[in-house]
Amino acid sequence: MAQPLTVLRATLEIAAGNASSISQYQHAIDSSLAEIARVAETMGFIQELVRIARDSPTPMPFEVRPVLATVREDLECVLEHAGISLNIRVAEDVPTALGSTTGLRQCLFYLVQHAQSVAVTGDAIAASASCADGEVQLAVRHLGVASDSLASSEPNSTSFSAESRFMALAEAVAAAQQVRLQWQANPFVARLSLPAVDCLSARRQNSGHVG
Numbered sequence: 001m002a003q004p005l006t007v008l009r010a011t012l013e014i015a016a017g018n019a020s021s022i023s024q025y026q027h028a029i030d031s032s033l034a035e036i037a038r039v040a041e042t043m044g045f046i047q048e049l050v051r052i053a054r055d056s057p058t059p060m061p062f063e064v065r066p067v068l069a070t071v072r073e074d075l076e077c078v079l080e081h082a083g084i085s086l087n088i089r090v091a092e093d094v095p096t097a098l099g100s101t102t103g104l105r106q107c108l109f110y111l112v113q114h115a116q117s118v119a120v121t122g123d124a125i126a127a128s129a130s131c132a133d134g135e136v137q138l139a140v141r142h143l144g145v146a147s148d149s150l151a152s153s154e155p156n157s158t159s160f161s162a163e164s165r166f167m168a169l170a171e172a173v174a175a176a177q178q179v180r181l182q183w184q185a186n187p188f189v190a191r192l193s194l195p196a197v198d199c200l201s202a203r204r205q206n207s208g209h210v211g
Contacts, residue, residue, distance in 0.1 A: 059177075061096045061197045064104070064129045064136060071108045071127070075116075083121035086112065087143075089128045096197040097136040103177040104138070104192070107170050111140040111183075111190045114166035118188055119144050135193045142188040 068088050079086055097104075108127065115125045123144035130137050167183070174181035174192065183190035 059098050059100060059195075061098055062101045062104075064094060064097050064138060065090045067101055067105050067108065068127055068129060068138075070105055071112060074105075074109055075112055079112075079116060079125075082116060082119070084116055084119050085124045087124055087126045089126070091128075091130040094129050094131050094136060097194040098197050099179060099194045100177050103173055103179070104194070107173040107177070107179070107181070107192060108138065108140065110166045110170035110173065111192075114164055114170065114190075115140055115142040115188055117164070117166060118142055131196060134196055136196050138192045138194070140188075140190045144187070 068090065072086055072088060075086065112125055112127065119125065119142055123142065126139075126141045126143055128139050128141075130139075170190070171181060173179075180193040181190065182193075
């Protein structure tokens with residue numbers, strides 16, 4: 001925070017000592033207000049990251065379909081205003097997942113917001129849930145590119161990215177919940193992997209079985 005505040009102070013000092021017209025004073029005020037807004041936004045972002053890091057609820061079994069429906073409700077007005085549709089598909093065989101409904105909702109919320117940030121009017125975002133490799137997998141995709149290009153794309157692991165606050169927040173939530181998040185930027189595809197309760201139960205029974 002030191003650098004933005006130093007710039008803000010210097011701007012005000014220059015205006016106080018050198019500005020000789022109303023327009024110059026107005027320009028200094030506008031620049032200072034913009035800088036203050038940026039500092040406040042950054043501080044809020046950091047506080048949110050700290051809050052997420054401290055929040056680690058006990059994992060519980062839950063159904064993913066209602067969580068996806070809630071995310072749609074949360075963002076319905078924003079997406080409608082932007083002219084972007086959100087398509088949700090949940091496979092019939094998706095088992096109960098193990099995790100935090102609040103954490104998953106937050107993570108999906110940020111992923112959809114990031115997809116919106118790279119979309120334009122008329123684009124679509126797809127959110128889906130399926131079962132693979134003994135896990136419940138939830139994917140968020142930006143459908144503003146050719147569908148066959150999306151089909152041939154596989155997400156890659158990535159580290160913290162300062163270019164996208166939405167992705168930084170999503171990664172923070174996933175890390176706090178110990179959920180694996182993989183994503184790629186272009187075309188944007190993100191995938192969350194959670195343990196499936198049925199598979200966990202089967203593994204525990206097999207590990208305790210003596211032949």
